[in-house]
Amino acid sequence: MYDLLIGLRVYPGISKKPILKGSKVDTFGKVYFSILNSTQSLNAKIVIFSDGCGIEFHEMIENMTPERYDLEIIRVDCFSGPKSFKKQYDYLSASDAKLVALLEDDYLLDVGALDSVFKYAASQGFKNYYTFFNSSDYYTHDLHDYKSKIIYFDGDYWRTVASTTFTFLCSPATLKKNYVFFRTYSIGNFDHNIWALQTKLGWWCLLVSIFKKPSVNNFKRLLKFFLTLLLLSPLVFSRRENLWVCIPGKGTHLETLGCSFEYRPE
Template sequence: MHKRDIAIAYRIFPGISKNPFFSADNKLRLAASCLSSMKVALDGVSFKIFAILDGCPDSYEELFRSHFKADDLEIIQCQKIGNQATFRKQIEILLGQTEAEIVYFAEDDYLYVPGAFEKIVKLLRQAPAIDFVTPYDHLDYYTLNFHNYKSQIISRADHHWRSVSTTCLTFAARKSELSRAHRALEHYSEGSSDASVWLSITKFHIYNPFKYLQFLFQNFYLFKILAISWKFGWRENLFLKRQTLYSPVPSLATHAEATCLAPNIDWQKHIPPRPLP
């Protein structure tokens, strides 16, 4: 019997990646806002957080300990092992833990809406046909023709969800489904892209030769995503049974990158006014 609703592997490093729409010059402040946002989003859910601190000064450990009870938190210190290695560590931790069947991969630059995790947990419990869930209604779903496909839309957990082909590396799953897909996900740590990894899991477009020709001439970046999927994940492309990935509409979280905010939500209103406790 699992003790908690969800186990979270949260990776963080002291640098700023991309261009966040707030606190762009202060990573500790950005991290504090995102962590405070996540804490509110966890209301109503029992959880265990495994915080992977990659080359972080002591202030980052203090940040986590000020937000969460000791029994709900485990600190894992790493010495600047980098993005790919910390993602692999997330996989290892979540597959090895026995706290919860539902697991969550968290990055350090996401804002959440209140109650987000309660909906994610309910969805995965109510809909066994859903294998993976992203909290992020990515702007790319509306702007890239790669996502011009027919989605299944369902209503569960007091929210709407739709099937999608790819997402980033913040997502939830059942531990059993993560175990099935872990080898495909590990290709990210070997040099694949996040989108390419997801295509090996969801199978969107990878068997359609017309898509390769279309993207080769219209958008070489999208062609490369398909090609990289085969370069690193050809075994999974051929032999791993398709798994499903769903995204919320509207979004339950956003990546803080200024150019990729989830649409139709005023994210400024979700920045905690006093993130440091």
């Protein structure tokens, strides 16, 4: 049994406004290096979900990966975010690892970041969800105007939040239990809705968003939230998951408009 199973989705495209400059091969090399150094002590395996990547990506990954990691490269080649996410999700949910990490190829992680997340998850019995990404949205976006639980653990603060991206960590059991929520992503649901329905945070913020900042996007998000709520109401009201983010964060998104609170792009 692995302590940690890392599932990394990789595709050859780049962010619209990336923090790092250079080709995707160059920037991915930096991302992958940060992932390799994000855990120093865990028995871990890395699974690459290669979505349309060429042989140069695979060779670089194989050459960079230390022997202490088990490595597997899976060609998914579905050229679709929702489809590759489903393959990643299904694979990791079938694992017997203590914790699984669903990662994307546009995040930089701090040294030891996943070690820190693992320690906190272990203290919580590996229940609920965890993220190293302390998004700037938590401090600036109207959807995140709510009260959180805050815990101090091993030198870091941990705070509950309503949502995150699809880069997160949890146990395989948590993935299996909440499969139906994430399946709505493939039919166009917003990622914020998928999380908020599980965390039960920020529902009022969603409702008032169409009055504070009327827009087609806000209306669609709210409409899909209520449609999903009606469809999955027995599940929604029978459980609640905490989504924990570490403060300060231990990684950032490569998109300048979605960076971490701690990172200040030039």
